[in-house]
Every structure is written in structure tokens, then in C-alpha cells.
Amino acid sequence: MVRGLDPSGAAVIVEHEDIPGFMPSMTMPFTAKNPQEIAEVRVGDAIVFKFVVTADDAWMEEVRSIAAEDVHLPERPERRSQAAKKASRVHEGDKLPAFRLVDQGNREITPETFAQKALLVTFIFTRCPVPNFCPLVSRNFEAIEAVIRKDPVLADQVRLLSISFDTEFDTPEILAKYGRTFTEDFDLWSFATGAPGEIEALTKAFAVYVKSEQGTLDHGLCTVLVGPDGTVRKIWRGNGWRPEEVIAAVRALGAESGKTEANHDPDQSLHRSDLKNSVHETKNTSHET
Secondary structure, eight states, X not given: OEEEEOTTSSEEEEEOOOBTTTBOSOEEEEEBSSGGGGTTOOTTOOEEXXXXXXXXXXXXXXXXXXXXXXXXXXXXXXXXXXXXXXXXXXXXXXXXXXXXXXXXXXXXXXXXXXTTSEXXXXXXXXXXXXXXXXXXXXXXXXXXXXXXXXXXXXXXXXXXXXXXXXXXXXXXXXXXXXXXXXOSOTTTEEEEEOOHHHHHHHHHHTTOOEEEETTEEEEOOEEEEEOTTSBEEXXXXXXXXXXXXXXXXXXXXXXXXXXXXXXXXGGGSOOOXXXXXXXXXXXXXEEEO
């Protein structure tokens, strides 16, 4: 079922059925290989399409309308913790909300852990099967980390934090295994989980849509830049941002606070040739959805 339309006209937000052996039912954007195929699609339409997944991309094709009664979706009762109900929406210029999580080494982390550091925060889950969702975000963070490591000033002043919203599966041990796929430096880039209420409060604060019920996991994407003073400076929605623009924002933040040299080594630009194609080493597959 179509739940939303992307302003670009290149994607639609679909609540889809289970894809057996690949992905449970969830609500997520699907990019059309040929945008003309979705030009007449409207919110509330029932559609069927082929979902093609490669090592580093995914798209929908062969889109056609079907009868609404032919779509079979699981019931999704609303469940929200008291902490999440009380969480306030965070905007650019607001302070990073308080949290108490544990990292991949089972060590407690709070906002004070990153005091006087610029912090890049994103939300993921390790079992995400769609290469241009969580795996793409993690590959982008990997590219950002590579630039940071080559710059002594940035390496001293910037930290990365990936927070999992899959609290049932993503234990510190799982996060450590996942994290080692991307980094050898957990001091620079941390992976965190926490009590369900803590995670719910954070995802609600940053308007990250997440709903989990009986194996179903629906989610959005959000990446946040926090200044050394704990103020949220920039929020990127979805997966359309590029590592280059995030690095530029980090450098601008450093220049603003006098922490980054005005002239940086051009050799520290992003190099993607060594990036892994996919967390899951996914073979080219297609799924009827």
C-alpha cells in the first residue's frame, strides 16, 4: 500500500507485505528505476512490483496497480514507552537530549562521554537487508571516518556514534562484530544500544520513525551533527546526503570554533575505492512485492 510520495517523484513510500526469507513487512521508501512507472501512483493505492537488490543498490520496477483486498499486511498495535511519550522533538539549535546507553564494549555512554567533541550521530540496525538504507549509512560513516583519521585535528575533535534501534537483537557483542566490518577504532566510532525506553525516547526526539512488532521493523533514517557545546547543528533526513557534505559541515563547525586549520591537505578528500560493497555481501536478487 502506498503511504507517501517523495517530492522528487522518483520514489514512493510503501507499506509492503513480508518478503519471505529476505525482509519482514515494513514501511519504507522505494526508488523507481523508471520514475514514469510511478507518475500516476497516489497515496492509498495498492500496487505490486519487483524489488531488485544488488550489492550496493536497490530499486523497484514493473510497477502496476492491484486491488486493495489483494494486499495482506500484519496488524501493528501501537506500543510506546512512557519515556518516549515524554520525549520532545529536537530541532537544529536545540541541546542534544540526555541519554544513557552502552557501547559495543558494554561500557556506559552519555552525552558527557563526548563533551567538547563534535559528534556525528546516526541510527541503524545491523540486520537491515536493503543496501541503500542502513548499510549505505554505515558505508558513508566509514568514508567519513577515513577522512577524520587522516586529519590529526579532526581525529582529536570529532567522534562518530551509530545507535541501533533493534534493541532485541543488537547486543553489544553483535554491535562489536558489525562495527569491526567498518572500523578498527572504536574510540573514534562507537556503536551503541540501550534499554528500549532510552532508544524510543531518542528516536522520537529526532523524529526517526521506528515500529517493531513480531519481527516487523519499519524505520526512517536520520543523521545528526552535534557541536562541541552539545548543540544540534545539523540534521540530515533520509539517505540522500553524501559524506562530502557532512565533512564540509564538520570542517565549517571546526572553523567556527577555531579548532580546524583554515587550509587542509587536499589529499584528505574522500576515497571510496576501498569501501566494501555491502555489509551483507548481497548477491543480485529480485523480489516480487
